[in-house]
Amino acid sequence: MRKLPVFPSLRSFLDWSKGRGELSTLPDPVRVVHQMTAVHDAVLRRSGPVLRFDAPILADGTRSSIPVVTNVFGTTERVAAGLGLPLDRVSEFGEFLASLRAPAPVEGMRDAMSRWPMLKAALSTRPKMSKTGPVQEVVLEGDAVDMTRIPVQTPWPGDAGPLLTWTTVITRAHGTEADAAARYNLGVYRAQVIGRDRIIMRWLAHRGGAAHHRTWAQANEPMPVAVVLGADPATLLAAALPLPEGVSELTFSGVLRGERAHLVPAKTVPLLVPAEAEMVLEGWIHPGETADEGPFGDHTGYYNSVEPFPVMRVSAITHRRDPLYLSTYTGRPPDEPSIIGEVFNDLALPVIRQQIPEVVDMWLPPAACSYRMAVVSIRKRYAGQGRRVMMALWGMLAQFSYTKFVVVVDDDIDVRNWDDIAWALATRMDPGRDVMVVDRTPMDYLDFASPLEGLAGKLGIDATNKIGAETTREWGQVMALDPGDRDFAADLIARRLPGLK
Known part of the structure; x- marks a missing residue:
């Protein structure tokens, strides 16, 4: 089913994009406060390339040593590529995913063998484990934790402050085991930075992370959380997919990636995290600890209202030796989420037709x-x-x-x-x-x-x-030219009016 190389990491996808002429590096100083969004928005509206900002300027005027990557999913072609497919194969992949949800009974050995891709996809959901990985080449704990050194954008003029956007948030319910990855939830939730080691986790009540949070709150125990920054495309897209309840996005990412997820134990929280990611924020949400989040510009094109959400205390930041920070913005379409939605529309259609x-x-x-x-x-x-x-x-x-x-x-x-x-x-x-x-x-x-x-x-x-x-009335008849007359007209125009589009 997969037609493109496997992308085990964000940087492998960036290398592929560069080889196609779809990655541009910007050496100019660009402020993470408002300017970066303006550049990203202008390029996205022109269906432009992935952007790498090599000189991000922080809010205090200093330059960050961490490059910022944006517009990864700024075209439908790149979203499909994140699924390992050319754009014209997305619907076919949707049919495949629909068959995984409701497979037909097997009829004989030949039919069983024809379903090998389905079996392989199921096997790809089992993660492979390591003791450590590239995302833990550098481990910062205690006083070394400083969120203000990460080039987090403040996208819009009315925003309350720096906002983590392309987060992949990993949670599990109270009472589940840390190594039970199949019971994890992955969600893309924005997170406001409010200090060196504090972020506000904005998850709505119906989302999986919020449901897990309620189980820890009921037990009156702090909840472990891992926020992945710069995951591979399959993990990012799996976290955004509307999967059936009970299906783990982390393990399902193996189906999209074409190979098993590679996980390692986090350093300070009992969770597994993607070994090939760029950065991971580890931490805890304590019962009853909230802060007012927002306002921030949202996908509606309006600023959302200020509301209390849980606070995560960051216990560790782990990252590669030369990390990249993946970012985006949300606003009135077009933006990256709306472009992803266009592709997911075709992906979901076969499932809808099933029902x-x-x-x-x-x-x-x-x-x-x-x-x-x-x-x-x-x-x-x-x-x-x-x-x-x-x-x-x-x-x-x-x-x-x-x-x-x-x-x-x-x-x-x-x-x-x-x-x-x-x-x-x-x-x-x-x-x-x-x-x-x-x-x-x-x-x-x-x-x-x-x-x-x-x-x-x-x-x-x-x-x-x-x-x-x-209706009680006789219904009208739609007018249409005879197909033969249409063909005649097309041939005549092609011969006599070749410049006519």
Whole structure:
């Protein structure tokens, strides 16, 4: 299945990007306060290369010796490459992942042998262990721990301070063993730096890290946490994937990487961490210790409100001898998370079709914060089918509970073409008949449009052709040219108007 080399580390992916002319090194001094985001944003909007800032300037005006890497996933092609695939193979990989979730019964030896890639993928989830690794070439503890020496960005003018963004946060539930990697949770949570050895861990209540935190709080014991900075692409993307509950992102990364995860024991907390990462922050979250986090610019394009979140006391910083610091920013799309979302859209489609077979295609417009709107095309066979699909989507995955607009169209509509969508809405939808409103449903509390924090309405629009009991009128017939006439026109234009695009 994998078509690209294995990337066991971030720097191996950077080497591959450099070989393709997709990595640019910037020797100019660039401030981590606001300037770096401005450069990154301008390059991302031009579908530009990975950026390596070799002269990051800290908030106090001094130069950091740690280069900053941004825009790693600034194009859909590089996101797919992080999965080990060319972009046109993402949907095929999605079919493979769907088969892992619900494999069909084996029928004979030939069928069993044909499933070797699936078996190999399952075996790739078992991590390999070492006593130490490159990420622990340097170990800083006690007074040597100093978060202010890491070139952490302050992305936006209204931000409260330095913000760790491309974090891969490793946690486990109270009562689980440190070596039980299959029971770990990985999440990408932003973390505000508030001192030499203090960061605020912002995880929302429905996320895996927060669920683990509640188990330690109930036991009234400090919780061990490891924050990985600069993980390999497979680990980063696995942490961002909407995997089924109970599936460990750390072990699942082996499926994406094409080889087993390489782990080592952390130095000061009972956790396993990626051996090939650039840096790891180890520490503890003590019961009841919180601090006000924010405000920070978010993926909505607005600053979020200030709220209390748990504080992590950093007990150690481990890193390579020559570490890189991986960073990004979040803001109104396009940004790296929205570009990753475009690829995950195609990756998730086969899983959605497993549950809702009539779905032909789906698009989560990046401009709508990547998940707040879905346009779905279906093969319609019976009255009320559009509404059934809306409700099925909202209830299928936790992520779709935050999708507040669902537009359902027929399979002759291109769901990625706003002109097609507008035509379907204008000609196949009646506002008094084809709109479904649901009230007081779960919603991202960062949605300031919602009347209550965490609760909001949902809007479903059935823009399909109406059949059966859905209408009492004779429905119109779509106009279309004869295919033979289209071919004639295309041939004539190619011969007589060759410059016409």
